[in-house]
Amino acid sequence: MPEKIPVYSAEKDELEKLCAIKEKYRTSQICGWLFKKKVISFAQMSNVPKNILTALEEHFTIHTLTPLADADSSRTETFREAFRTADGKIIEAVFMNTGKNRTACLSSQSGCPLACSFCASGSSMSFGRSLAAHEIIEQFILLNRKVPEGAQNIVFMGMGEPFLNQDEVFRALRIFLDADKFAIAPKRITVSTAGIPKGIADLAGIFPKVNLAVSLHSALQPLRDELMPGLKKIPLSELRRAVFQHINNTELAVTIEYLMLDKINDSPAHAEALAAFCRGMNCIINLIPFNRYPGCSYQPSSRSAVRFFQETLEKKNLEVVQRFRRGDDINAACGQLGAFDCKTSEYQ
Template sequence: MNTFITALSLKEISEFTASAGQPSFRALQLAEWLYGKGAESYSEMTNIPKAFREFLEETHPLVRPRITDLQKSKDGTGKFILTFPDKVCVETVALPSSNGKLTICCSSQAGCAMGCSFCATGKEGFTRNLTAGEIVNQIYVAQKHMKQRVSNVVVMGQGEPFLNYDATLDALRMLNHPKLFAIGARHMTISTCGIIPGIRRLSEEPEQFTLAVSLHAALQKTRDELMPGVAKYPLQQLKKALQAYVRATNRRVTLEYAMISGINDSAEDREALEDFCAGLLCHINLIPLNKIVDSPFQPSLTKTMTHWQATLQKNGIETTIRHSRGSDIAGACGQLKNAFKHSSYVSRETYELPLKKLK
């Protein structure tokens, strides 16, 4: 079976070009055509020998993921459903900002095995890991469609990135490469449910990627009920791993906390969160729960969230209330479940945004 070139990491491209008897520079040359120059066919790669291009066409066809659905939020957020050649679908979200920046929220897996009770992706189950190239091509396709250079990437879509660690890191390195996407490492965030071995591995990486942890509860019993997939990583051990990460990297950790009315927003919950943050260099993002179909959970009241923010900040814990974008198209955190709204791809003509042009 042929392997699509767009599924491969830069390392894998290097390995197969070497095995084909090509010089060492050929791998980066090929990757530059694929991502830096955006070639859609091998015929465009004019400085690559014709015989090798023909070999590539036969052994590693150039096929991008296809946009099979696209929705636009009233706040400007775009949600793509991308289909890979094996018919597996993932969701990718583009978040343009008023200052000309473009953030892409990409998926690391098709589906998710974590089973978080408030998350639509977890209810859909796990399909498979994505390859490094498949992660990268989410950014490529979204950037090309939005006609704007991507400035930030968050691996916060479908899946748990630390259960697909190697592919995720290979993808971020391709995005960071100066001749491909040239996105700064500090502008790329990996969001984990709290997979401790992954946190430890990341602390040893040379790049300054940002770490975010979906905490959602600082009381063990509550967290186990909300996030059964990480119940084997107790909060006490998670905190120690995060403290070790901060010592090793000198970088702050972001803690994501989706506030759910009557579940994790009591005074006891807040005090437990304060205890968890004690002695930890961190920033808290309080997120009003995004509603999903057939869920009994409801977001916390605004007054509860503002009280939490004020109290946490008074106690020296930097805290932000993050207003999720794209919730009206089920494109916000916890809502990604490959739900098609349209029967086919929506063209650019029906998806106009006041965006800066790609330079």
């Protein structure tokens, strides 16, 4: 018997062919049940004819991820959840509620092959594989089942480098944007990259209204190579050209993410280098507090160092914001995903 197809990433014509659907509105009904009402079984689709339901059961499956454990922050309205894929890989996703915005932070890979030294996903856990589009979609569905209001925003800032899994991430983006499915506005989606120029260009060409964030963390080449060894082959000059081209093609501001590491990348010289990198760029610099995780050796920059760093940039007429810590008490903040213990089914 053929293996069942994950329904969340099935194309509409695939549904229509395998389920012998003749009326197009039936496909929209099915999509409504799956993506808006988020049913857990085909049998819940009460207005879909029995013959179509039978075909759905025969050819498709709804869930392939198994929820393992979750953790809720005691300080902020944030929770994270670990999942196991059908082939045993571990992934994590995070839901954040600021009051004004509800955001789902999704993973594009199990672990990360870039091995950035300050990130648990790349330095503490083994790389598993890239995720299929339906596994990305399922994270969003399963997070939203816990929160009646659901997420308004999506950020690809979980495990993995999205542009090293570009085909499946872009397939997931099309599903999120589809009017018959989630119908999420592109301005509410952000893809964060460590700096893959081709992916940056392709995002602008295919999804020009989806937001881009670039994880920079140092504007000095030797230090960036040390912090982010998986990107040594991509010089900062090439990355900078790609960002400027993206801005020119989309007319959107880009977020430049900069993790503040004590006595590593927070000196006045580092601030000047960042200012030079961002000169003339339509961007917002996001200064991120370093979040410790088991086994890491870095420390977060002091408040005075962060304040001086920000003032240096602002004197250069650059827009700077500081990211508020969310979920760091449950290892759900930036750089902390990857602390799930498969043997105990608990978070470290």
